[in-house]
Amino acid sequence: MLDKDKFHMMLNRPDILNRIRHNPEISVLVIGGGINGIATFRELALQGIDVLLVEKSDFCAGASAGSSHMLHGGIRYLENGEFRLVREALHERNLMIENAPHYAKPLPTTIPIFKWASGLLNAPLKFVRLSSKPAERGALVIKIGLMMYDFFVRKHQIMPRHQVNLKAKALEKFPHLNPEIVCTATYYDGFMAYPERLCLELLLDAEAANEKAVALNYVSAVHGAGEAVTLKDEVSGEQFEVKPALVVNAAGPWIDFANRAMQQETRFIGGTKGSHLVVDHPELLKAAAGNEIFFENNDGRIVLILPFLDRVMLGTTDIPIDDPDQAECTEDEVDYILHLVKKVFPTIHVDRSHIVFKFTGVRPLPASDAATPGQISRDHSIRVTEAGNGVNYPIFSLVGGKWTTQRAFGEQVADQLLQRLGLSRKVDTKHRAFGGGKNYPKSDVEQRRWIQQLQEKAGISAERAQTLFDRYGTYAEAIAAFCTAEQDYPLENMPDFSQREIIFLARNEKVVHVTDILLRRTLLGMLGKLNRKLVQEIATVMVEEMGWTPLDVQREVALAVETVRVKHNMELV
Ligand SMILES: Cc1cc2nc3c(=O)[nH]c(=O)nc-3n(C[C@H](O)[C@H](O)[C@H](O)COP(=O)(O)OP(=O)(O)OC[C@H]3O[C@@H](n4cnc5c(N)ncnc54)[C@H](O)[C@@H]3O)c2cc1C
Incomplete structure (x- = not known):
C-alpha cells in the first residue's frame, strides 16, 4: 500500500521555487517533463543525485500525450x-506490464x-x-x-x-x-490507458525517494550562458538561474529549440506528426x-x-x-x-x-534523409554537446525514445551521467513497481479481495471501491482515505468522480491549472466527457485548494475552453 505520509513530506511548488532561488547549484538539470525526461529523473533520483526537472507546460503534455498508447516491440x-530496438522494446513492454499492472495491460x-x-x-x-x-x-x-x-x-x-x-x-x-x-x-x-498518470506516478515516486530530487511544471529553460541556465516560471513570469554540472535536454520534438536557447545549434530532430481520433x-x-x-x-x-x-x-x-x-x-x-x-x-x-x-x-525522431517517414529509425540515442560555445556544461540530448522503452532509455542516460559525475549505480529499476502498481493484486480472486477490503476499510460502496481501483490501482487506498476523512459529494456533472477526489489530485499531483485535471490527471478529456458545466464545477471545487478568486475561476474555465479548441480542434459545449 502507498505510504500516505510521503505526500505530506513532499515539497510544494512555492517551496521548491524558494529552494532553487537559494541553492542554484545542482548536479543535473533535466529540461522536459515528458516520459523520457521523467524516466531519466527517476533513475537519477533513485541513485541519490540532486536533480531538478523543469517542464514548460504540464508533465506529459507533449509527444508523450500523443502516443497510440501501445507498449510494443x-x-x-x-x-x-x-532488431536491437525490437528486442529491447519487447523486454521493456513485459517489465512495464509487471511493474505497472494497474495501467499497462x-x-x-x-x-x-x-x-x-x-x-x-x-x-x-x-x-x-x-x-x-x-x-x-x-x-x-x-x-x-x-x-x-x-x-x-x-x-x-x-x-x-x-x-x-x-x-x-x-x-x-x-x-x-x-x-x-x-x-x-x-x-x-x-x-496503457493512462500514460499521463504513468508519467506522474514515476515522477512522484522519484521525489518521494530522494528529497534532493524535485520537479516543476510550468517552468521553462529559456537561456544558457556560462555556468547558468535561466529558468522562467510560466505562472508568475519570474526568471531565475540554476547552475547545473550536467544538463539533460529531454525536450522531445523541441530539442533543437531548447539547445538553441542554450547557444547550441543542433539539428538532431526531424519530427513527424501523428493524429488520433477517439470515437463513441x-x-x-x-x-x-x-x-x-x-x-x-x-x-x-x-x-x-x-x-x-x-x-x-x-x-x-x-x-x-x-x-x-x-x-x-x-x-x-x-x-x-x-x-x-x-x-x-x-x-x-x-x-x-x-x-x-x-x-x-x-514524434521526436532523429533528423533523417529517409525516403518515407516509415523508414526513419525509431531507436533512441544520446547526443552529447560538450561544454563550449558560451556554456560551461555538457548537454545530453535524448533523441527518439518510445514510451515502451522509457525505462531502458532513462537507465542508459543515467549511467552516462553517473559516469561523468564519478558515481556508480545503487538501485536497479528493472523490477521496481511504481505508483498504484505497488503491491498490486494480480489474480481475479486477489483483486476481488483487495477491493472488498478497501470497501470495508474506507466505508464506501462496492461500486465506488471498484471505480477507484480501476482508476488508480492500489493508490486508491490513499485516495479513498482522503475522500472519507470529511464529508464528500459526487460531482453533479460527473457523478463517478467526487469533490474530494478532485481536491486530492489538486493537492498531491502538482496541479497548476484546471486543464491539468481535465486532460492529464483524469481521462475526462481523452474520453470526450468534458462540457462547460463540468469544467466550471471542477474549477469551483478546486477554489479553496488552489487559493483561486472568482476571477481566477473564470480565467481557468476560459483557458480550458481555449486549450481544447486550439490544441484539440474541438469545441466545448
Ligand atoms: C503519434 C504518436 C504515436 C506514438 N505511439 C507510440 C506508441 O504507441 N508506443 C510507444 O512506445 N511510443 C509511441 N510514440 C512515441 C512516444 O510517445 C514518444 O517518443 C515519447 O513520448 C517522447 O517522449 P519525450 O519525453 O522525449 O518527449 P515529450 O513527451 O514531447 O516531452 C518533452 C517535453 O519537453 C518540454 N519542453 C520543451 N522545451 C522546453 C523548455 N525549453 N523548457 C522546459 N520544458 C520544455 C515539452 O513541453 C514536453 O513536455 C508515439 C508518438 C507519437 C507522436
Whole structure:
C-alpha cells in the first residue's frame, strides 16, 4: 500500500521555487517533463543525485500525450533492421506490464491480412536499403515477423504466442471484418490507458525517494550562458538561474529549440506528426471484440482501431513537421483516418458525429534523409554537446525514445551521467513497481479481495471501491482515505468522480491549472466527457485548494475552453 505520509513530506511548488532561488547549484538539470525526461529523473533520483526537472507546460503534455498508447516491440521495425530496438522494446513492454499492472495491460492485437505472399520481395529489399517503396505485407512476411517477435521474448514469455486464423475462423470471431481477408494473425502487445498518470506516478515516486530530487511544471529553460541556465516560471513570469554540472535536454520534438536557447545549434530532430481520433461507437467497439485491430495501409502508414475503455481510438498519421507548436489534427487527417476504418470494417459506418476527442503529437525522431517517414529509425540515442560555445556544461540530448522503452532509455542516460559525475549505480529499476502498481493484486480472486477490503476499510460502496481501483490501482487506498476523512459529494456533472477526489489530485499531483485535471490527471478529456458545466464545477471545487478568486475561476474555465479548441480542434459545449 502507498505510504500516505510521503505526500505530506513532499515539497510544494512555492517551496521548491524558494529552494532553487537559494541553492542554484545542482548536479543535473533535466529540461522536459515528458516520459523520457521523467524516466531519466527517476533513475537519477533513485541513485541519490540532486536533480531538478523543469517542464514548460504540464508533465506529459507533449509527444508523450500523443502516443497510440501501445507498449510494443514494433513489428514493422524488423523490416528496417531495427532488431536491437525490437528486442529491447519487447523486454521493456513485459517489465512495464509487471511493474505497472494497474495501467499497462496485455493487449490482444489482430492483423487483418489481405494477401498471402505480397511484400515477400519488398521487405528484404527494404531491409538492405534497396527499396523505399511502402507496400502492403502479406501473410508470410507477417508470420516471419511474429515468429521473431515470439523468439525475442522466449525466456520471458508472459503473454500467449501469436496465432494465425484462416478466413472462416477469423470471420467467426470478427463478423464485421472485411470479407476480402485471407486470414488474420493475432499476437499480444501492451496497452496503457493512462500514460499521463504513468508519467506522474514515476515522477512522484522519484521525489518521494530522494528529497534532493524535485520537479516543476510550468517552468521553462529559456537561456544558457556560462555556468547558468535561466529558468522562467510560466505562472508568475519570474526568471531565475540554476547552475547545473550536467544538463539533460529531454525536450522531445523541441530539442533543437531548447539547445538553441542554450547557444547550441543542433539539428538532431526531424519530427513527424501523428493524429488520433477517439470515437463513441458501441458497434465498432463490439466489432473489435477487445482486440486492437492493427495493420499497415498500402501507403506504409500504421492503422489502428483500439478499444479504449468505453470508446474506440483510431489512428494514425505520420507527417513531417518542423515546428511542434503548429501541430494539430487537420480535417484531411480526420478524413484519412475515417476512410481507413472502412477498409477494415466496411459495413460499419463511422463519421465525424462519432468523434468525441482528437489529439496530435510530434514524434521526436532523429533528423533523417529517409525516403518515407516509415523508414526513419525509431531507436533512441544520446547526443552529447560538450561544454563550449558560451556554456560551461555538457548537454545530453535524448533523441527518439518510445514510451515502451522509457525505462531502458532513462537507465542508459543515467549511467552516462553517473559516469561523468564519478558515481556508480545503487538501485536497479528493472523490477521496481511504481505508483498504484505497488503491491498490486494480480489474480481475479486477489483483486476481488483487495477491493472488498478497501470497501470495508474506507466505508464506501462496492461500486465506488471498484471505480477507484480501476482508476488508480492500489493508490486508491490513499485516495479513498482522503475522500472519507470529511464529508464528500459526487460531482453533479460527473457523478463517478467526487469533490474530494478532485481536491486530492489538486493537492498531491502538482496541479497548476484546471486543464491539468481535465486532460492529464483524469481521462475526462481523452474520453470526450468534458462540457462547460463540468469544467466550471471542477474549477469551483478546486477554489479553496488552489487559493483561486472568482476571477481566477473564470480565467481557468476560459483557458480550458481555449486549450481544447486550439490544441484539440474541438469545441466545448
Ligand atoms: C503519434 C504518436 C504515436 C506514438 N505511439 C507510440 C506508441 O504507441 N508506443 C510507444 O512506445 N511510443 C509511441 N510514440 C512515441 C512516444 O510517445 C514518444 O517518443 C515519447 O513520448 C517522447 O517522449 P519525450 O519525453 O522525449 O518527449 P515529450 O513527451 O514531447 O516531452 C518533452 C517535453 O519537453 C518540454 N519542453 C520543451 N522545451 C522546453 C523548455 N525549453 N523548457 C522546459 N520544458 C520544455 C515539452 O513541453 C514536453 O513536455 C508515439 C508518438 C507519437 C507522436
